[in-house]
Each structure stands twice: as structure tokens, then as C-alpha cells.
Amino acid sequence: MSNKSLTDEQREQLEADFTFKRIYELELYPVQGKFDASHLRQVNRRIFQDLPGVGFDHVTPGEYRKPVPDGRDWMKQRGLSTVNGQFFVAYSRMDALAINRIDIALATATPAELRNLKTSEFTARLATLYTELDYLHPFSDGNSRTLRTFTRQLAREAGYQLEWERFGGSEVARDLLYIARDRSVNELAKPHVQHENTMRKIIFTRDRLDGNRDLPDLLRDVVRPGRAVAFERSPEAQALEDYPELKEAYKTMREAARYFATKWPGKVAAQEQAIQTVMNHVQKRLNAGETTDFCNS
Template identity: 75%
Template sequence: MQNKPTAANALTAEQRQQLEADYTFKRVVELELDPVRGNFDAAHLKEVNRRIFQDLPGAGFDDVTPGEFRKPVADGLDWMKQRGLSTVDGPFYVAYSRMDGAATARLDKALEAANPDELRGLKTPEFTARLAKIYTELDYVHPFSDGNSRTLRTFTKQLAKDAGYEVDWERFGRSDVGRDLLYIARDRSVNELAKPHVQHENTMRKILHTQDRLEGNRALPDLLRDAARPSRAVAFEQMSEREALKEHPELQEAYKTMHTAAAYFASKMPGKPEAQEAGIQSVMSHVQTRLNAGETADFSRGREQEKQQKQEQPERQTLQQQQRPEPGPERER
């Protein structure tokens, strides 16, 4: 039998943060295995938040209200947070909605686009653009007093999966640069939505200064293209042909291309298994690239575009390494 957890208010700030992380991480993993069943509406979003943070009130986090929207901000005031980044010096600021009637209406409107049936079948660039817009709108509203980032990542990951896509949000948490690039991409977009609704000139001054400092960094739709792939593309990469076709019959054309390639290289390079394998791997790489982009046919097309992308990739990676986001007091996990 486990001992009752120490009350959070008796812990140091660091211990409190670790205790919260332990509880919520377990719940996020549970949601990966058993997602909330819902319609991707406000009630669905609230239930995701409730399930992630359900243990905290009983552990002494008296200020946490799982599944409840935060109270509106008083007239004339703004809901602003100071952001601290690990790879850039100085504070950044991001402003969110006042969570008033207009904000809740905006939330409902944004969630109308969270429809898996409408997102299913989109090519990867369009899908990531749509998902980024949904995420940014929800992030700007920032409906919960705490835990919005974890809630939105879980919510959008499930939305993507139901629409036939896999989103690897975790990739951005594997390094300080990755985390900061994600914060920058999100905060840039959110501040643009916030500007017309800012109440106080001091808030406006801070977010405009932040926007100036963040200019030139990657936007969220572009960043998401590194993390989102069609589920069928993941299956082609990770499963056997039989298993992949069972889950994704639309991969038939991809495997037909691979079989044709194998037969071609066998006839053109008899007795040269290594050369045959190299040729097959080249075709497989091309097919995988097309699948990642959301294509399911015409795999003979796009070779020149693929070569161009490969040439640009090292430059892009260098730019990513050079883009250094910034530190500040509060960071949502």
C-alpha cells in the first residue's frame, strides 16, 4: 500500500513541480492508450484537461481545478505570461484572451474545425496548416488556468490520429532547442491573434517587443511538418507489408511500385545483390517521401522535387540550429 502523497504546499517549488509532472505524465500516457471519447468540442477539451490533472487537488494542489475553464479577466486588464527560454537570453511575453464571452464564443468557433472527417485525406502541408490554425486559436483562448499546453497537445494528437495522421509533439521536448522553437512558433502566432484585443498599453508594448525579437523564426505550420505524418506512411515504414495493407489498403499502389522496382533491378543487375538492394532502397526512400507528403499514387512523379528538398535540408537544419529562442520565469509543460 502506498503512502498518501505529501501535500504540495509543504514542498519546495522544485519538488512541487516534479510531483505535478509525475502525476500528469502518468495520466497523459493513459490517454495515449485510452483516449477521451468525444466530439472534439468544448466538453471533450474539458474532459482531457480533467483526466490529465485529476490527481492534483487530492495531492495538495488546492489551486488546480481540473476540467474547469478559468474565470474571465477584469475589464481593462490582460492575461499575459512571461516566457523563459533556454537558448536565448531575456524575457519574452505572450498575451492570451480575457476568457470573456467573446473568447468562449471564439473557442466554440475554433472547435468547429476540429472535425476528423474534414481533415482526413488532406495532403500533409494542408493538414499541418489546418491543425496549426486550430491549435493557435485554442492556445490564444487559453481556456484553463494551467496546463493548456499539455491539454492541447493531447487533444490535437488524438484529433490527428482520428484524421489518419500521427503527430509527434514529443520530438520538440528532446532538446532545449526543440522546446524553444516550439514555444517561439506558438507564441508568435498567439501574439498576432492577441494584438487586436489587448487592453493595456504596457501589454502591447511587451508583446510587440517580443514579436520583433522572434521575427524570422519558423511558424507553427512549418514546424508541424517536421512532426506530422500520415498514419499510412508510418505503417509503410514500420510494419510488414501484410500488416500495413491490412490497416491501410490504400498502400496497395506503394507496394506495387516496390515489387516492380525489385523485378526491374533483378533483371538489370543479375548476380549483383548489393546493387539491387541499393536501387530498391532508393525507390523505397522516394515512395516514403511521397507517402509522408500525403500521396498514395503516382510514385514515379516528384523525383526532381525530392532531390531539391534533399539539397535544401542541410541548409534548413543549419538555420534551425541557429534560431535560438529565449528564457523567462514560467513554462508550461
């Protein structure tokens, strides 16, 4: 099947239609794997599996991209919607050393270990993993979509909710993510750059984008423990069934309700306002990864 008669815009839409369907499918039926290189490659294969059959002959789902020849760099030009100018990001040559680095990076992708981290620790670890894999850029196409799907599943199995889609809500949010990622990736790329011209471009990019938020800080906006989301959105019975560790949070709320009822009998509005303050405090601590000692500040 050929799509050569389509305009560039139509080709982009065709590609987006197929991959969006597969990404949604992966939300319902994730890859069953160990979050190793094979798992990562399978995510890429499933997202892009339809494209070769509809005329995207250059797409090789699930396969690593070919290594860049010695003495050359692999660099992309980035256009931002909210910042004027041209920016650049450099990636790995995808040689044998890079392939080995993928395995090393993914050795840290263990849900059982990540589950024991507080939210700030988890976001720092996730940002480090994402940056490393983004710099290595294993695939010819779709690295961002692959990494978002892969890390969302990893976060979910570690007990966290990762809402990448919140960066798609506006051009400002989307650019903030691009900037945070590219700044971090370029720092990893600098020691391996082959050409002086490449180095000039990524240093220019760094200097122009200096002062923006980094990726660990940015991820704090879109990462929350699953139990914190359940406490906020689910009925108590359902939340406790899914997350028994929320027992202490609900106990705190009941004790607060009894205390304020005794302190301000008949003053419903005052009671409700005070209970809401306690709830906000409990929610804040749950968001931080805490499950006990809600009376502490």
C-alpha cells in the same frame, strides 16, 4: 492532503508525476467525444484530476478559467533556454466572446474532413486550430499539455501521427516550439490588448524573435500520415491490413525489384541501392499524403 512542506522543486515533480500518468492513460484510453468544447474540457479534467486531492487547491480540472476583468490583459513572461532576455505572450480575457470562439474553432476539428487533406494542408489546419486555442487559453493550468493531448488524438483519428515529444529532445527544439507558438498567439492577441504596456512587450517579443520558423512549418517535422509510418516500420502484411490503400506502394516496390533484377542480373549491391532509391521516393510521397502515382516525381 497538504504539500505545503515540499520545496517548489518537489511540488513540481509531484505535479508532473500525477499528470504524466494521466497523459499516458489517455494514450491508452482516449476521451470518447466529438472534439468539441466538452471533449476538450474532459481531456483537461482527466489530466489534472488528481491534483486537488494532493494539495493543489487552485487547480480546477475541466473548468474554464475565470474571465479577466474589463480593462486588463492576461500576459505571461516566457524565459527561453537558448535565447537571452525576457519575452512575453498575451492571451484572451476568456470572456463570453472567447468562449464562443472556442466553439467556432472546434467546429473545424472534424477527423472525417481532415482525413482527406494532404500533409501540408493538414499541418496548416492543425497549426491554425492550435494557435487559436492556445490564444484563447481556456484553462487556468495545463493548457499546453491539454492541447498536445487533444490534438494528438485528433490527428490520430484523422489518419496522422503527431509526435509532440520530438520537441522535448533538446533545449533548442523546445525553444523553437515556444517561439513559434508565442509569435502566432501574439498576432491574435494584438487586436484585443487593453494596455499600452502589454502592447509594447509583445511587439518587443515579436521583433526579438522575428525570422524564426512559424508553427505550420515546424509541425511538418512532427506530423506524418499513419500509413507512411506503417510503410516504414511495419511488416507488409500488417501495414496492408491497417492501411489497404498502401497496395499501390507495395506494387511499385515489387515492380522496381523485378526491373532492377532484369537490368543488373547478379549485381546485388546495385539492385539494392536502386531499390532503396525507389523506396525513399515512395516514402517521400507517402509522407506528403499521396497514395498513388508513385512513378511521378
